[in-house]
Amino acid sequence: MSDISAKQSELAEAAPDIPARQSLFARLRKNRLSLFGGFLVLISVFMALSAPYLPLQDPNAVDTSVRLSAIGTPGHLLGTDELGRDIMSRLFWGARITLTVSLAATLIAMITGTILGLVSGYFLGWTDTVISRGVDVLMAFPYFLLALTVIAILGPGLLNGMLAIALVNVPFFARIIRGSTLSLRESDFVLAAKGMGAGHTRILFRHILLNSLSTLVVATTINLGFMITAAAALSFLGLGVQPPTSDWGTMLASGRQYLSAAPHTSYLPGLAIFLTVLGFNLLGDGLRDALDPRMRDS
């Protein structure tokens, strides 16, 4: 019997040696497109973080003598807007608002949606019925109409706008997480966990949530891009950030009136929005590949 087990161990150990696992960053770096996405995201984050420390002009300093000046004007590298405010400075300061609002809204939507999705997909029964029908109701409204309704109730403003776009994105996360919970709860490893006596919390977080993580990361990153558009759209309509503070959305809105005379007043903030959204989407795709252990070392 003992020589059988010796032979067995030998056989069991004969598996090829697998190289040490690479770090997340090393794996991400191999994907050029996502690297570019990460670079774009990094630029916007840098803009947001560095605004107070860079020698920028006051973003709200009005100087009507230089209004609508073109790109390359001395003292105003990216020109000025209709009130003569420095566009570069406003882009940097606007990045703070845009990114903070979308990040906070995404986090609120993600946490709420994930918890709702986990609970409804795992416990099923009436819990699921109540949550899923609630989510259906939210989804039945046109996306932006719902956000506008929430703002109409709460009143316009930065915080309310954030809550509004967070609320309308809860179904997005709840649906995704409920779906993956539904399939994961039937998996053998969840059965095995039950068999060893694991409680609901352990199964939900250690087994189901952990295996939904790559889905969640991708959903979050892509949703971030979406939120930036939504936050900008609310500001564009004048329902988000209130003057004199402004983000990329309000810049886009005010520049719109001078589209033919001074197109850079609208396309510069538009470009900032576009590139940041693109960056988050590319990064999301890359993260999905990098976070999935089955994709590793291949």
Added chain:
Amino acid sequence: MIDRTDKPTAPILQVRDLKRFFSVSDGLLSGTSGELRAVDGVTFDIKAGETLGLVGESGCGKSTLGRVIARLMPATSGEVMFEDRDILNLDHRTLLALRADIQSVFQDPFASLNPRMTAFALIQEPLIIHKVGTRETRRAKVHDLLRTVGLRPEFADRYPHEFSGGQRQRIGIARALALEPKLLILDEPVSALDVSIQAQIINLLAELQDRLNLTYLFISHDLGVIQHVADRVAVMYMGQIVELADNEEFYANPRHPYSMALLSALPLPDPHIARDRILLHGDLPDLANLPDGCRFQSRCAHVSARCRKSPEPPLAAVSPGHLVRCWNLADIHPGADTD
């Protein structure tokens, strides 16, 4: 070969008239619904230290039976006694204690291991749930378990996808052993593996049984594997046990027409031995809508009028320790002495 002598005889598990029905609905709009009788009145014992082999075709309820015994799903009715505990009626705390005593090994060694946990985390998890030891003693224990199942402790930090199928099944076995269980429910533990790897895992299980004094409920559809591992064999058909006998007795002298048909399909290593294959004709009955009488009537070559009427044949002893569920044994085996 596995040593089958010196096995103690006290039953560690007693299953009495165990039933597990699933409700089935005929569709969204029709209100009618029926019951699918996955396990329908199963009674058997497992003695401490023995291996009971449970065979049957897919869908006969053998995995459901294993899962009900492991308390992975509730029973509809019946009684299951493990040692002196009625395991179908336990409160939360005593159920947790029971889980340490009855552990399962699953068929698919990939699906049963959380792909996001390392081998170490997987094997350690039952210890954490049951609050066994400190961080250091748990670490040592996991390394011991890895060695026990023939894996190097250096493999501990790897993820399941970095192991081969056989190695993954070893991790599954190590995890099942972590709480030092008395009974292991082996639900097709080798069916997903290559034949050469099957032999390794079977030998490992046999060695562990001897060393750790384990009792096995070995579920398989492979009569060859069961012949090799089991002390006694139970054949399941449509949610019921139709034959139960000692290993040697069963393979030498199968009594139930279904067992005879199954055994006639077992490949023999010698091509010169001619054998009459018994081919089964007819369809499986619908588990949600069973016919009167014997469940095997639609496929049985020896069916008689009595088989088509209620009641069903009982599981009766034909010799000590050999139970068969059939009315027509005297006709099928003329000359054999039956009660």
